[in-house]
Amino acid sequence: MPHYIGIILDEKRLEQVKGTPVEEKIQPIFGGTLKMLVVEVPDEKSQQILKEFERARIDSRGFIEDVPVAFRRAVFEEIAKAKSLDVIDNVLQRLPEIQELAKKEAEYIPPPEIE
Amino acid sequence: MIVKTPPPHGGRLVERVVKKREIGEKMAAGCIEYDLKPTTDPKGVPIRHVYREIMSVCYGFFSPVEGSMTQNDLEGVLNERRLENGWVFPYPILFDISEEDLKSLDVKEGDRLLLKLKGQPFAVTDVEEIYKIDPLDVATRTFGTPEKNPEVVREAFNEKHPGWVIYKCMNPYVIAGKWTIVNEPKFKEPYDRFWFPPAKCREVMKNEKKWRTVIAHQTRNVPHTGHEALMKNAAYTGDIEPCHGILVNAIIGAKRKGDYPNEAILEGHEAVNKYGYIKPSRHMVTFTLWDMRYGNPIESLLHGIIRQNMGCTHHMFGRDHAAVGEYYDKFATQILWTEGIPSFGFEAPPNEVDLGLRIIPQNMAEFWYCPICQEIAYSESCGHTDAKQKFSGSFLRGMVAEGVMPPTVVMRPEVYKAIVKWWKVFNYPFVNNKYLENLDRELEIDLPPMEVPA
Numbered sequence: 001m002p003h004y005i006g007i008i009l010d011e012k013r014l015e016q017v018k019g020t021p022v023e024e025k026i027q028p029i030f031g032g033t034l035k036m037l038v039v040e041v042p043d044e045k046s047q048q049i050l051k052e053f054e055r056a057r058i059d060s061r062g063f064i065e066d067v068p069v070a071f072r073r074a075v076f077e078e079i080a081k082a083k084s085l086d087v088i089d090n091v092l093q094r095l096p097e098i099q100e101l102a103k104k105e106a107e108y109i110p111p112p113e114i115e
Numbered sequence: 116m117i118v119k120t121p122p123p124h125g126g127r128l129v130e131r132v133v134k135k136r137e138i139g140e141k142m143a144a145g146c147i148e149y150d151l152k153p154t155t156d157p158k159g160v161p162i163r164h165v166y167r168e169i170m171s172v173c174y175g176f177f178s179p180v181e182g183s184m185t186q187n188d189l190e191g192v193l194n195e196r197r198l199e200n201g202w203v204f205p206y207p208i209l210f211d212i213s214e215e216d217l218k219s220l221d222v223k224e225g226d227r228l229l230l231k232l233k234g235q236p237f238a239v240t241d242v243e244e245i246y247k248i249d250p251l252d253v254a255t256r257t258f259g260t261p262e263k264n265p266e267v268v269r270e271a272f273n274e275k276h277p278g279w280v281i282y283k284c285m286n287p288y289v290i291a292g293k294w295t296i297v298n299e300p301k302f303k304e305p306y307d308r309f310w311f312p313p314a315k316c317r318e319v320m321k322n323e324k325k326w327r328t329v330i331a332h333q334t335r336n337v338p339h340t341g342h343e344a345l346m347k348n349a350a351y352t353g354d355i356e357p358c359h360g361i362l363v364n365a366i367i368g369a370k371r372k373g374d375y376p377n378e379a380i381l382e383g384h385e386a387v388n389k390y391g392y393i394k395p396s397r398h399m400v401t402f403t404l405w406d407m408r409y410g411n412p413i414e415s416l417l418h419g420i421i422r423q424n425m426g427c428t429h430h431m432f433g434r435d436h437a438a439v440g441e442y443y444d445k446f447a448t449q450i451l452w453t454e455g456i457p458s459f460g461f462e463a464p465p466n467e468v469d470l471g472l473r474i475i476p477q478n479m480a481e482f483w484y485c486p487i488c489q490e491i492a493y494s495e496s497c498g499h500t501d502a503k504q505k506f507s508g509s510f511l512r513g514m515v516a517e518g519v520m521p522p523t524v525v526m527r528p529e530v531y532k533a534i535v536k537w538w539k540v541f542n543y544p545f546v547n548n549k550y551l552e553n554l555d556r557e558l559e560i561d562l563p564p565m566e567v568p569a
C-alpha cells in the first residue's frame with residue numbers, strides 16, 4: 001500500500017510552482033484555506049523513511065507525519081527543481097544531509113514572527 | 116427527568132491536605148525522612164513521579180482512594196477493578212521503593228514516614244503494610260492480555276506502551292498507607308489559575324457558574340477545531356436542555372517528546388473561551404496531575420472517577436480514547452460504557468453496577484471537515500465519507516513546525532498564539548530533551564520552606 005507526504009504551500013512556495021506542470025496538481029483543503037501537494041511514496045520507501053527518522057509515523061489517513069522540517073523542505077525543493085511530484089528517489093539520496101539538519105532542529109526551531 | 120450533580124465516587128470527597136502550618140509541622144516532626152524520586156525507564160528518562168499521585172489522592176481527585184494501596188486493594192483492582200471496600204477503581208496506586216532504600220529507611224508497619232520533595236517536607240504516609248510486588252506482573256494485569264481479555268485487547272503489551280512501561284519500571288516493594296500533605300505546594304504559573312481540586316470545582320460550578328449539568332472533556336492536546344466541534348456537539352446532551360457547562364480537564368504529567376508543552380495545552384484551551392469560541396460562562400479549563408497510562412478503557416474509568424469527583428454529570432468519550440498504538444480495540448472504551456467488559460470485572464457498564472460510577476457517558480464518533488457540506492461534519496451524519504478531510508494531530512504538528520500559521524477553520528489564531536508564546540519561552544514548539552529535564556527538576560509546583568521541629 002502506498003503512503004503519502006503532504007506538502008503545505010504557503011505564498012512563497014506557491015509562487016515557485018506557478019506555471020509549472022505541478023500547479024494543476026495542487027489540492028485545496030479545508031475549504032480552500034490551505035493548499036497542498038501530495039507525493040505518493042511506495043511502501044518500501046516509506047519503510048525506509050520510518051526507519052531513518054525515529055519519530056516518523058503513518059497517521060490514520062496514510063500520510064507520513066512527524067518527519068523533520070528539513071525533510072519536508074527537501075521534498076519541496078526537489079518538486080520545484082523537477083517540476084514534478086515524482087521526486088522521492090531524489091529526496092532519499094539527500095538523506096545524510098537531511099539527517100544533519102534534522103539533528104539541529106531536535107532542540108531548536110526558531111519561533112515565527114507574529115505579534 | 117432532571118439530572119443532578121452526582122455524589123463523589125465512594126460517597127464523600129477525600130481531603131487529606133493539612134491547611135494549618137503548625138499542625139503540618141507537628142505531623143512531620145520526628146518522622147523517618149525519604150526524598151521522593153521519579154520512576155525512570157531503562158534509559159534513565161523520568162516517566163512518572165509519585166508526587167502527582169499523592170496530590171491527586173490528597174485533593175480528592177481519586178476519591179475514595181486515600182493513599183498507597185494495600186495488597187488486598189491491589190489484588191482487587193487487578194482482578195476485578197475494585198478496591199477491598201467494593202468501590203470500582205481502575206489502576207494500582209502505589210508508593211514503590213527499592214530494596215536498598217527500604218533497608219536503609221528501616222521502617223515498619225505503624226511508623227510515619229515523611230516524604231520530601233525538592234528538599235522540603237511534602238507529605239507523610241502512615242505505614243499500614245509493606246509488601247513485595249512483581250512489577251512485570253502488575254504491569255501486565257493492569258492492562259490485560261489478548262488471552263484473558265479477548266473482548267478488547269488486540270495485542271500483548273510491550274516496551275512500546277508508555278503506561279505498561281511505567282508499571283514495569285516500578286520498584287519491587289510497596290509501602291502502603293494513607294497519605295497526608297503536610298506542606299501545601301504552590302503551583303507555578305500558568306498552572307495556578309487552572310487548579311480546581313474537586314471540592315473547589317464543585318463549589319465554583321454550582322455557585323459561580325450556576326451549572327446544573329456539566330459535560331467533561333478529556334485532553335492532553337492543544338485544541339483544534341475538531342476538538343472544539345466535539346465539545347460543542349457533545350454538550351447538546353444533558354437532560355431537558357443541553358449541558359450548562361463544559362469542563363475541560365487536562366491530564367498533566369510526564370511528557371513524551373513531540374507532545375505540546377503543558378503550558379501551551381492549558382492556555383490553548385483557555386483561548387477557546389477567552390476569545391468567545393465557547394463563551395466562558397459555558398466553558399472552563401482545569402487539570403489533574405497524573406502520568407497518563409494510555410489504558411484506553413481502563414483510563415476511561417479513571418477519567419470518569421476524576422470528573423465525577425469534580426462534579427460533572429456527563430463525560431464525553433471518543434474513539435481511541437486515551438489510546439496509543441493498537442493494543443486495544445478502537446472502540447474499547449465505548450464497548451465498556453455501552454455493554455461492559457466482563458473479563459475486566461464489568462458485566463454491565465461501570466455506571467450501572469453496584470458501587471460503580473454515577474457519571475453519564477456520552478460516546479462520540481468523529482468530526483472531520485467535509486468540502487461538500489462545507490462545514491465541520493459529524494461522521495455519523497455526513498454521507499460524503501470519500502471527501503472527508505480529517506483533523507490529524509500530527510498533520511497539524513508538521514504545519515506548526517514548518518512555521519505555517521494554521522487557517523482558522525482548523526485552529527483558532529489565538530490558540531496558535533498560545534503555542535507560539537511558549538515556543539518563544541522554550542525555543543521549541545514541542546516537548547524536547549531540555550523541556551523534559553526542566554520539568555523533571557522543577558515539577559509543576561514550588562514548596563514553601565518548612566522547618567520541622569526536632
Ligand SMILES: [Zn+2]
Nearest residue numbers: 485488497499
Ligand atoms: Zn458532507
